[in-house]
Amino acid sequence: MSNSILTIHGATVLYKAQQAFENLSFNWKTGENWAVIGDSGWELTTFIETLRGNTVISRGEVHRPFAQAYVQEKTEAGEVHSFRDLIAYVSQKYEFKNRSHIQNFYFQQRFNSSESEETATVREYLLEVTPKVVGPWTLENVAKLLRLEALLDKSILKLSNGETRRLAIALGLMHQPHIYLMDQPMTGLDVRSREEFGTIIQEISKSGVQVLLTTSGNEIPDGITHVAKISKSGLAGRWTKEDYHQSGGKETNIPAWDWDLLQSLLPQDRELLKAPIVLRNVRIKYGDKVILKDVNWEVKAGEKWLLKGKNGSGKSTLISLLIGENPQAYSQNFWLFGRKRGTGESIWDVKRPTGFVAPELSRYFPANQTCRKVILSGLFDTMGLFKKVSPEQEELANQWIRLFNLEPLQHTVIQRLSLEHQRWTLLARALIKQPQLLILDEASQGMDEFQRRLFKETVQRVCEGCSISLIYVSHYEEDVPDAVGKVLELRS
Template identity: 55%
Template sequence: MAKVLSIRNATVRFLEKIVFEDMDFEWEEGQHWAIIGSSGVELTAFLDTILGRTMVTKGEILRFFAEKYQQEKKESKEVHSFRDLIAIVSQQYAFRNKSNLQNFYYQQRFNSMDSEETLTVAEYLLGLDHQKGEWNIKKVLNLFKLESLKDKSLIKLSNGETRRLAMASALVKNPKLMLLDQPLTGLDIQTRNSFDRILQEIRESGIHVMISTNSHEIPASISHVAVLGDKKVKETMERKSLDLSEFFPIQLKGFDGLLLKRLLSKNEEEGFKRIIHLENIKVQYGEKVILKDINWTVNPGEKWLLKGENGAGKSTLLSLVLGENPQAYANNIWLFDKKRGSGESIWDIKKQIGFVAPELSRFFPANQTCLKVVLSGLFDTMGLFRKVNKEQEDMAMKWLKLFKVETLAGKLLRQVSLEEQRFILLARALIKVPSLLVLDEASQGMDEYQRVLFKNTIDQICGLIPITLIYVSHYQEDVPDCVDRVFQL
C-alpha cells in the first residue's frame, strides 16, 4: 500500500524540551488516525512534528504525500512547501481585524461599534487562500452549520462557533492532510454528535484525517489509533482493536492543601446578601436578540453550572456579570448588592471576581511573562503595566509554585503549553481571593489527566473557602462535584 508519511527513528524538540526519542510511525493511504495519550503537550507536539513546526535533531520524516506536488512546483520554479498541502486546526487560533492587526481586546466582542472593525465570517473565508478542489465556501458553511452566521462579526462568535469556523477555514484549503488538535473541545453535545458525519464527508472527499483526542471520544469514522507515551508512539492498532482498560490509569496527586489554604486566607469576609441578581434581562445587537426575559439570582456560596448550546448566549450573559458589556446599563442588574449604573466603577465589580476562559490567553500582549500574567490578576488588567512590591511578587510566585509551574515564571505566556496556561490563568483569577469565581470552559484543551486534576482542584478550593462559583462546560464529567445548581439557557 502507498504511504502518506513515515517518521523514522526521530528525536524531536518542542518548547525547548525533547518530547520524542527514537520515534517511529507509518501512515498509509486510506488510514485516518486518532492520536491519544496522557500528555496534551505530546499530542500537540506530534501534530506539529508532521507540520514541520518542531525541530527534528535525529532521524527523518518522509512526506510522500507532497512529493509529486513539490516536483511540479520545482519544475515551474514556483515557491512551494509541503505545508501547502496540510491544513491544521490548532487549539490556539487568532483572527485579525480589517487593518490586519490582531489587536482585539476582550471587551470588544460585546461592543457593537468595535465589531465593525472586524471581518464577518463570510469575509474572512473569502480572504483565505483556496486550492482547487471539492470544498468551496458554500459547502463548508453548510457542513459546519455556519450559513446563519455568515454576516456575523468574528469577534462576536461564541467559543464553539469560532471552533467550527476554524475547521471550515482548514477544509476550504482542500488539503491532502487535515490535522485537528482536540477538535471536540468547546463544542456542545449536538455538534459533537454530528462530528462523525462531518469527518465522514471529509474522508469521502479524499482528504486524509488525523485528530488528537480524548481516548473516550474517538469518532467511528477514524480507522486507526496511535497511543503516545514514554516519548514515542507506544502502540498502533485498528480502532476496533482498542482496549482502553490497558491505557491511562489516572493516579492523581493533587496540589499542596496547606499552601492552598494559606494562599486563600482572607482578612475579612465581604458579607454580601446577593452576588448576582438579574431581572428580565434583554440584550440585542440591531435586530438580533441574544438574551430575553432572563431572571437569575446567585446567593453567596452557591455553586452553579451555566448550560446552553453554542451560541445560546452564555458568553453574553457572563459579560454582563463581569462588567464587560455596555448593555448592562440598560438592564436591571445587581452585582454584589449594588445596582449597575448607580455610581460603581467597573473596577469595584472586577475586584470581587476571578475569571478564567480559554480565549483569555489570546488577549494578553505578546511580551507578558507567566509571572506578570498572574500579577495582573491583582489589578484586573490584561497584562501587568505597573510596578509591584516584593510581597505581591512573592505571593504570585507561591501561586505558581502551588500549581508546579514556578519554573515558567520568566517565560512568555504564549511559549508554554495549554495545560500550563490554564493553571497560570487560574492562579491569576485566585491571587486576589475573589468572592465569585467564574470558569468558562476553563479546562478546555487539557489532556485527560489534567482535566481530572483541574476539576479536583476546584473542588478543593470550594471546600476550603465559601467562594461562589459559576462553571460553564459542555462536558458533564468536567463539572466539579461541589456544583449542585443548574441555570440552562
C-alpha cells in the first residue's frame, strides 16, 4: 500500500447518529480517479463525508497518506493545519452567501435585480478563496475550463442551477487541492455540460489532482479509471471502468408506493378551468441582457409539457413568472387561468392553483420548519407553517407523510433531511392542496437512481389519476414521465 493516498480498513461508520457502514474497506491509490455508486444517496454522501473526516469511526481505521508530508511540515513549523487543507469538496447542497457571508436569501430575490447588489459577482466569489497551499489553478484557467468567462461579472444570485454547479466546481479548484471529492457533481447540468464533464475530470487530473465522485451507475464520465459500489455492509464491488461497463448490470425492480392511497388523495372529477398559461411575446431582461425574448406559449387545461433548454436559457426565469415570483410580470402580456397578470390579483390568487417543486426551495424555509410543517405549509402557499391547522388538515398531512414513508422524519427540520427525503417532502407540499397546475423544476435532482425511477412513476400516477396540468423540467430524458406529450424548448 506504499502508493496509497487514502485507505479505510474494516470501519464501522456512524453519520448523524445512524450507522451507515458495518465493515467498510477501501484503498485509493496514486493515479486512480474513482466513481462511487450505490443504491442509497444517503450512503453515497456518507462515504464522501467519511473521506473528509466528518463521520464517527467506532471500529476500524482511516489513513490519509496524501496529507502526511504536509501535516508533518506544518507541525514542525508550529502552524495550524488539517489534512482538509488539501481536499476540495463539492456538495449537492451548495448555497449562496451575501457579501456578509450570511446565507439568508428568500426565493424571490433570485429574480429581483435590485437584490443583486447584496451578492458578490462570480469573479469576486472565486477571488475570495485563500488556499493553504500553492497550486496551478488561477481565475483565468478555472473560468476557461468551467465556461465561466462570460459570467465573471454576473451576480451569483442570477446564475441558473447548472451555472451554479459549474461555479461550485471552480470554487473547489481555487483551493488548489490534492484530492477533489464531488457528491453527484453532474446533477443539474444540461446535456452539453454532462458530455463535457469527462474533459473537465481529465484536465483536473492532468494538473495532479485526483478525483473521487459519487454518481449513478449509468453515468460514469471520462477521466474516471475505477468504479466502486457501496452498501451498508461495506464495499459491494470494485472494477476498472472498462470491466464495469462489460459486467455491470442495471436493476430491473419496479419501485412502488401505496398507489391506492395516492389515488385517494388526488382530486376526483374536477371541472377543468381555462388554459392555465397563455404567454404573448413575453420579454424579460436584466440590464442589457435579454433572458427571454418574445416567448409565445399556451398550455391548455390537462396538458403535460416538458420545458427544456440549456443551462442559462431562461427556464427558471420563465417559471418565476408562472409562480408569481418575478417583479417584471406586471409589464408582460400573459394570463394565468384566464386572468391577465396585473389586473388586481393578489400573489395568493396566483399561487393558489399551482403546486411548485424545485430543489433550491428547501433552502428558504426558516430553521424551525419540520418535514410536517413544510408539507402543511402547502395549504397556505407560505414558506413555512405560521398558523394553527384544523384536525382535518393534520390528518391530510398524515396521509401524505404515510404515503412517502416519512413518519420517522416528520419532526425533523427540512435542512437536516437527506436530499431524497427533502424532495418527497416538497412534492407532498405541492400536492397536498390538490393544485390544477403542477410545476416540477428538476424536482428529482439529488436523488439516487432508484429514487429517480420512483419519482418518475409517482408523477406518472398523479397524471393518470387526475386532470392536472403539468410543466416538467429535466435535463434527463429518462426522468420524463410517459404522460408528458408536448415540448417547449428555450434557446439561449
